[in-house]
Amino acid sequence: MGFDRRAFLKIAAGASAGIMVTPVPWKLLDDVSIWSQNWSWIPVPARGASTYAEVFSKMDPFGVPMKIRKVGGLPVRVLPLPEHPLGGGLSPLSIAEVQMLYSPGRLRRPLLRGADGKLTEISWPQASKKLQDELKNAGGKAAFISGDETSSVTEVLSAFANALGSEDMYLMPSEAQSAAKAAELMGIDARLGYDIEQSDHLLAVGANILENWGTVLRNRRVFANSRPHSFRKDGGEETGDSLSLVYAGPVQNNTAAVAGAWLPVYPGTEGILALGMANMLIEAGKTVAARDFEEFKALASAYTPEKTAELTGVDGKKLEAEVARLLTAQKPLLIVGSSAGGGAGPIMAGVAVNALLGNINKPGGLVLLPKAAKVLKGASDLAEIYRNDLIKFFEREEKPALLLIHEANPAFALPNAQACAAALKAVPFKVCFSTFMDETAALCDLILPLGMGLERLDDVETPYGSGKIGYCISTAVGRPDAGVLNTANVILNIARRLGKDLGFELYADILKAKAGLYGKGGDPLAGGFAVESAERAEAGAFSFRPEVLGKALAPDEARGKLRLAVYGRASLGTDKTGIPPYNNKTLRADELAGSLMSVLLNRATAARNNLADGDKVSLESGGGKIVARVRVFEGIINDTAGVCRGFGHTALDEFSRDKGANVMEVVRPVPEPETGLNFWAKAGVDIKKA
Amino acid sequence: MEEKTNCTESPACRQKCAAALLPFLGGFIAALVLGWLVIPSLLFDSETQPLLFSHATHMKKAGAVCLDCHSVRSDGSFTGIPQNDVCMSCHNGILTPEPGQGASPVEKAAYQAEKSFVENYLNPGKPVPWRKHQYQPQNVFFSHPAHFQKCYTCHLTMQGRLNLGTPENPQKLCATCHVSLEKLDRDAPVETNILTGYSSGTLKMSECERCHANPGHFYADGRGRTFANNACFTCHK
Structure with missing residues (x-):
């Protein structure tokens, strides 16, 4: 028998039949299906300890x-x-x-805008030289904006601005700025802090303490720890809340949702509510040994419970009940605040109420924290920098020759955002240090990639709202190949080359020196450096300043058909970061449907404006206009439109872009009488079907 | 036209038919041998561990339980293969007595392995490059603590039906998914699939479904829901 074609076919047939009763075809089929998913571009975490x-x-x-x-x-x-x-x-x-760290919106290389308006990548030495030349030419006509009030980078920028002879050093508007102005006006040479850990009754007026006001994580921890019975699974006796929380504000936000009571008040009337409470406390016999107490008493007496209720929208009986709770609590504390733009007046009224409650520098009360330590001799104090109003700067006709922006996004975050963007465009040379390609970076002529917090050495000094002085140094733990540099080191290097001695050559040395001032041994740059101090500052010649308060809080005419309550949500990130990709999942359909976000109106307000749930509407104010969809929600006070801040990015990445509208485009700032700040808590809008 | 004959009646014809089937049978048998014995071994690269490690010695002689070395971190993640600092809690030197002349090859090998571990890795502070038997596939989540807690929620009280040990000594629960190493004097070589990159010990989805889709886990509501949630998103990213 020979091996012919027929024999070969028989062997092949036998092999085919045989292989089918082995695991090979099935195993290979399985393996190939897995292999086909092993694409090189799929990120795979490193393996190791x-x-x-x-x-x-x-x-x-x-x-x-x-x-x-x-x-x-x-x-x-x-x-x-x-x-x-x-x-x-x-x-x-x-x-x-x-x-x-891996966001598609990250900046990786310095970018320079050419004469044709296009951005091209350049090297760090080229970028540093370009910045040095521009700063040299600008000299005292350079202006600086920092978006990080807790970092020593602000101190470096301030020292450099002063060395150049520039008076234009700014911080982005914040609650800390309003509080600094309030303290200054009341003669308090210190920073305001709140000892919520030891308080037993906390009334938060406008301060969304569990979402986006102050030291949120600490606030949440205190709130959680004050409710031990929520963890009692052993059947033990419930001990009750050691801290009662009441929230007053225009929108039923996350703080209101968990507070023992929510007092709806009109936006921008938080200070009036505090003044009305001050009047009731004085009526109840509370007094303060201050030189202008009698004048303050006279001012407060005009805010009777009836008038306060009328101006703020709060129910008169509830107001009386809350004042009674303040009077009966052992360690009551009042926090007046906003997410930003509330002005100094309401905070002054809050300080006045706390003074009447006798809790200043007492456990569980309003505490006065010493000013931040400073190591660069040429730098201004934070309080001095806070005096410079960024909104006024952008409204100024005379533009600086150069504007350097560190980690801030004024083109998106400031009220009247489009006008700010236009003012920014008018600056001849704009440079920014930014982590992401945000709205401001997109307008700049030189864009310098800044590392995320995980990628850089930086510090944090006492975030606003803290009840204690705290100083932490954060070391880089992120990707070493990110192509980013630290703003402070770039500026220190340029200062040296321009012959401006700031006293330090490296940012690391500044942080070491600062750590020494806060008094803790060891290597502060070894990682995890954190110092806490319960040190308090003296109140000094405290005064109520009724002549300022009276004008700053005076009711004024409506600025639109509806009052505008701008509220925030922590999951929407910040103006600088946009919405983190993870958090897109947390957006509900009634907050954002397609690219249309919601405006909150209660049923009565919607009916008065002939609107119904789901109607597409436009909100207009002073030339600005945004479009939204009506969401009827009973968690908002009458005659008020609630709009969430953080939507409407036109830059950044796909996870933030083209989602809703930026409410800051319809927010118009106005000067706060007597305080010198601009504020926008009393903004209003006209609403109509779109 | 040729008349058809019945082949069974003719021995020559039968012989002819059998001969005709031989190539088919040859191919069939060759494929069986290749498919069962040869090809599977060609699909995997085999690597031995850098050191001889005996789970049996640690568990039987030293009385260790799984969680003594493979613990859960405070953040809930699983430590996997222990690092030197865990080993140092016992191995502050060579613990095995030096074997005498009459020592068995196993005893000699154990001594040499521990000596090598102490001198080459522990003292210089160098991590041992252990090869892992099971890397978790990238497309799934898996939490050891969640399984410890969830499985014991019921199984602690129903040991007669399926004894999974105790939270303090979860060896039987571990062995539900991992190879039982209690009796192994030498760790098996790590076999890595040349196509997929996964080791032969990597669990397949069917292994997960032994519990997640086990009818014995179904609620009595007849809706096919199980105590061990079997929704896609429970495991898959």
Whole structure:
């Protein structure tokens, strides 16, 4: 028998039949299906042992210490740091920090705008030389904006501005700025803090303390710890709340949702509510040994319960009940605030109420914190920088020759955002240090990539709202190949080349010197450096300043058909970061449907304006216009439109862009009488069907 | 036209038919041998561990339980293979007595392995490059603590039906998914699939479904829901 074609076919047939009763075809089919999913572009975490680093979030401005788990030297996970003085859980922004290291909106290389308007990549030495030349030419006509009030980078920029002879050093408007102005006007040579840990009754007026006001994680931890019965699974006796919380504000936000009571008040009337309460406390016999107490008493007496109720919209009986609770609590505390733009007047009224409650510098009360330590001799104090109003700067006709912006997004975040963007465009040379290609970076002539908090050495000094002095140094734990530099080192280098001696050559040396001032041994740059101090400042010649308060809080005419309540949501990130990709999942359909966001109206307000749930409407004010969809929601006070801030980015990445509209386009700032600040808590809008 | 004959009646014809089937049978048998014995071994690269490690010695002689070395971190993540600092809690030097002349090859090998570990890795502070038997596939989540907690929620009280040990000594629960190493004097070589890059010990989805889709886990509501949630998003990213 020979081996012919027929024999070959028979062998092949036998082999085919045989192979089918072995695992090979099925195993190969399975393996190929897995192999086909092994694309090289799928990010795969490194393999290796886990290490940990303690850092402080520089992205989240609300005080978030955190622990980073690294594998193979790369960060893979963000964890809470509950043992830290400001620690607790994590915020929706901080938890996304590792993910955002890889954001498509990240800037990786310096970009220079050419004569044709197009951006081209340049090297860091080229960028540094260009910036040096421009700064040299601009000299005292250079202006500086910092978006990070807790970092020593602001001190470096301030020292450099002063060395150049520039008076234009600004911080982005913030609650800390309003509080600094309030303290200054009342003769308090210190920073305001709130000892909520030891308080037993907290009335938060406008301050969304569990979402976006002050040291949010710490606030949440205190709130959670004050409710031990929520953890009693052993059947033990419930001990009750050790801290009662009441929230007063125009929108039923997350703080209102968990507070014992929510008092709806019109936006921008928080100060009037505090003044009305001050009057009732004085009526109840409370007094303060201050030189102008009698004048203040006279001013407050005009805000009777009836008038206060009428002006603020709060129910008169509820107001009386809340004042009674303040009077009966052992350690009552009042916090007046806003997310930004509330002005100094309401905070002054809040300080006045706390003074009447006798809790200043007392456990559980309003505490006065010493000013931030400073190591650069040529730098201005934070309080001095806060005096410069950024909104006035943008309204000024004479533009600086150069504007340097560090980690701020004024083209998106400031009220009347489009006008600010136009003013920004008019500056001959604009340079920004930015992590992401945000709205401001998109307008700049030189864009310098700034590392995220995880990628840089930086510090955090006492975030606003804290009850204690705190100083933390955060070391780089992120990607070493990110192509980013630290703003402070770039500026220190340029200063040296321009012959301006700032006293330090490296940012690391500044932080070491500062750590020494806060008094803790060891290597502050070794990681996890954190100092806490319960030191208090003296109140000094405290005065109520009724002549300022009276004008700053005076009711004025309506600025539109409806009052505008701008509220924030932590999951929408910040003006600088946009919406973290993770958090897109948290947006509900009634907040954002397609590209249309919601405007909150209660049923009565909607009916008065002939609107119904789901109607597409336009909100207009002073030439600005945004479009939204009506969401009828009973968690908002009458005659008020509630709009969430953080939507409407036109730059950044796909996770933030083209989602809703930027409410700051219809917010118009006005000068706050007597305080010298611009504020926008009393903004109004006209509403109509679109 | 040729008349058809019945082949079974003719021995020559039967012989002819059998001969005709031989190539088919040859191919069939060759394929079986290749498919069962040869090809599967060609699909995997085999690597031995850098050191001889005996789970049996650690568990039987030293009385260790799984969680003594493979623990859960405070953040809830699983430590996997222990690092040197865990080993140092016992191995502050060579613990095995030096084997005498009459020692068995196993005893000699164990001594040499521990000596090598202490001198080459522990003292210089160098991590041992252990090869992992099971890397978690990238497309799924898996939490060891969640399984410890969830499985024991019921199984602690129903040991007669399926004894999974105790939270303090979860060896039987571990062995539900991992190879039981209690009796192994030498760790098996790590076999890595040349196509997929996964090791032969990597769990397939069917292994997960032994519990997640087990009818014994179904609620009595007849809706096919299980105590071990079997929704896609429970495991898949």
